[in-house]
Amino acid sequence: MKIYKTLQGFVIEHEGYYYISRHTDWDTFINREDLFFELQREIQLLPAAAEYKSLIDNGLLAPIQSQEVWASGVTYLRSRNARMEESKGAGGDNFYDRVYDAERPELFFKSTPQRVVGSGQAVRIRKDSKWNVPEPELTLFINSKGQISGYTVGNDMSSRDIEGENPLYLPQAKTYDKSAAIGPGIAVFDSTIDENTKINLEILRFDIPMFSDSIEINRMKRKHSDLVEYLFREMSFPNGCFLMTGTGIVPHDDFTLEVGDVVKITIDGIGTLVNTVEMK
Ligand code: DO4
Ligand code: MG
Missing domain, CATH: 3.90.850.10 (Fumarylacetoacetase-like, C-terminal domain)
Known part of the structure; x- marks a missing residue:
């Protein structure tokens, strides 16, 4: 799974599907001890949409906040x-x-x-x-x-x-x-x-x-x-x-x-x- 920080939120990519994470703070999101399992949980709950890829194509940020x-x-x-x-x-x-x-x-x-x-x-x-x-x-x-x-x-x-x-x-x-x-x-x-x-x-x-x-x-x-x-x-x-x-x-x-x-x-x-x- 991959996570991207974009101008309009955090996007999760898994097997060609894209999801918008519910998380709003990059520091706490990526620092979770159960990050892989949290991403698995999120993609089971969230709707996937091909259009979310455009958030990556048009508003990608470096995957960093305070690190x-x-x-x-x-x-x-x-x-x-x-x-x-x-x-x-x-x-x-x-x-x-x-x-x-x-x-x-x-x-x-x-x-x-x-x-x-x-x-x-x-x-x-x-x-x-x-x-x-x-x-x-x-x-x-x-x-x-x-x-x-x-x-x-x-x-x-x-x-x-x-x-x-x-x-x-x-x-x-x-x-x-x-x-x-x-x-x-x-x-x-x-x-x-x-x-x-x-x-x-x-x-x-x-x-x-x-x-x-x-x-x-x-x-x-x-x-x-x-x-x-x-x-x-x-x-x-x-x-x-x-x-x-x-x-x-x-x-x-x-x-x-x-x-x-x-x-x-x-x-x-x-x-x-x-x-x-x-x-x-
Ligand atoms: O010793 C200088 C830097 C080495 C380095 O950046 C590297 O090996 O990638
Ligand atoms: Mg180097």
Whole structure:
């Protein structure tokens, strides 16, 4: 089942049918411990109508209200190698190597809700950066009890030159207005996500594919539950939180995003997140 936050209410999608939820507060809705069963209850009671899909097509919002967005890094070999390469000159290369093998994962604060965009909205690249890439990431929704109760698609926009100059610049490379995209909705399953799930990234410039690649989430070095355990060790999240799980796809080193590029990230069973790049 999938839930979408729209301008006119919360829409539930199940097997091609659409329903409008009775819930009115996104924070309390998605943070329910029994979210999957609540959705099952709702669709048994509510009328389904194909027209409700238009609420998603015309008024989709990012599936977030008060939640923080966190991110994990260097969880795939490809990310470790790309980071070691980009920070070689600054002497930062072995940090990435070490964190890839360490027991403690890299976790960093990515975004407040106000800097997050949804599918169909623009992401930004920084004006003081010359080397920018999207990072397509499976993103967990974790409720306040620390349970992974939903999955969405995430784009952890990153300025590679800023991060490569000095690892201490990571917050500037990662966190700025519209640097985080999540959506289109939240997929809620009655079990954990299939480990063969594929993430696909496609970047279009004037409708021409500039880059595409895909990876299965089973290539990730760490377990989702371990990332969550570290994140919740010393922090509480009263409304739950989102956690991007790291990228396994990094475009070749001579690629940088340009204004107008369209970034499409698809994760099997969850959906497609589409964002155009701007630099306003
Ligand atoms: O260490 C820097 C960030 C890593 C990251 O965002 C990723 O691996 O996805
Ligand atoms: Mg990332």
